[in-house]
Amino acid sequence: MITLFDHKPLRFYRGGFSFLVFALSFWLIGCGTSSPRFAGKDSGKSESKKAKKGNIRFSSKVIEEETKEDDKKVDLKSVELRFSSVKPSTVPVAPKKETVDSKRTEDATPGSFERQKMMDAILAWMGTPYEYGGESKSGIDCSAFSREIFRTSGGMNLPRSTEEQVKLGISVSQENLKFGDLIFFNTTGQNPSHVGIYIGDDMFAHASVSFGVTLSSLYSSYYKKRYTEARRVIQ
DSSP: OOOHHHHHHHHHHHHHHHHHHHHHHHHHHHTSTTSGGGOOHHHHHHHHHHHHSSSTTSOHHHHHHHHHHOOSOOOHHHHHHHHHHSOGGGSOOOOSOOOBOSOOOOOOOOOOOOHHHHHHHHHHTTTOOBOTTOEETTEEOHHHHHHHHHHHHHOOOOOSSHHHHTTSSEEEOGGGOOTTOEEEEOSSSSSSOEEEEEEETTEEEEEETTTEEEEEETTSHHHHTTEEEEEEOOO
16 A cells, blocks of 8 residues: 555655756747857857958047048049049159168069059059958958059069068158158057058058048148158169
8 A cells, every 4th residue: 555655755756857847948948049149150150250351450449530530631533633634754753852761671572663554553443442351342451452553553562461561662751752652650559550652742542441442641630640651662
C-alpha cells in the first residue's frame, strides 16, 4: 500500500519539472530574434562593413570643424573654366625665387609633367565623394587622390599613404610654393594626416573629408592653422 508519505516525493518532482518548463519557455522567449544578443550572422557582418566604410578615421568633430572654418570658398566653376580653357604657359606660377632644404629623401619615380595635363586630371575627379581607403570614382581619400593625379598626368608612382608621401622630394617654404607641390596638414592630431596638390593662387586640390574632391584656399581659417609643410616632387 502506498502511503501519503510516499506521494510527497512524486509531487515534489512534478512541481520541479513544471518550474523548469516554465523557466525554459521564458528564456526562449527572451532570446528571440528581437534580442540583440542573438542577431543573425549577416547582421553582424553588415554592421562590420558599415564601420569600415567611409570616414572611420575622422570623427564628426573633424567634419564639423572643417565645414565651419572653411571660410574662404573657391568658386569652382570659374576656376574650372579658367584652367580648362587656358594654355599650359598661362597657368599661374609662384615666384621663381625659392628656399629649399639641401637634404633630400627618397624620390618618387621621375615623370614628364605638363601643367595643363595635371590640371585636366584634377578637374576630371572634381566632386568625387570622400571615402577613407577608397581609390575609385565612387570614393577616394586624400593620399589616393594625389597618387592618382601624379600617376595619370606624369607617370610618377607616389607611395599610397600620406606618411610616405611627405618623405618625397625636397622641402619648400609656403612662400615659394609652385604648381604641383604636395602640401600637408595636421587635421586629426597626427602629423601629417592630410595631403593636397598646390595649383597656384593660394589654392590646392584635394580629397576633403567633408566635401570630397574639391579646391580649397590655403588661407581659409581651417587650413591656414593646420598647414605643416610642402614637398616638391616635380623637378
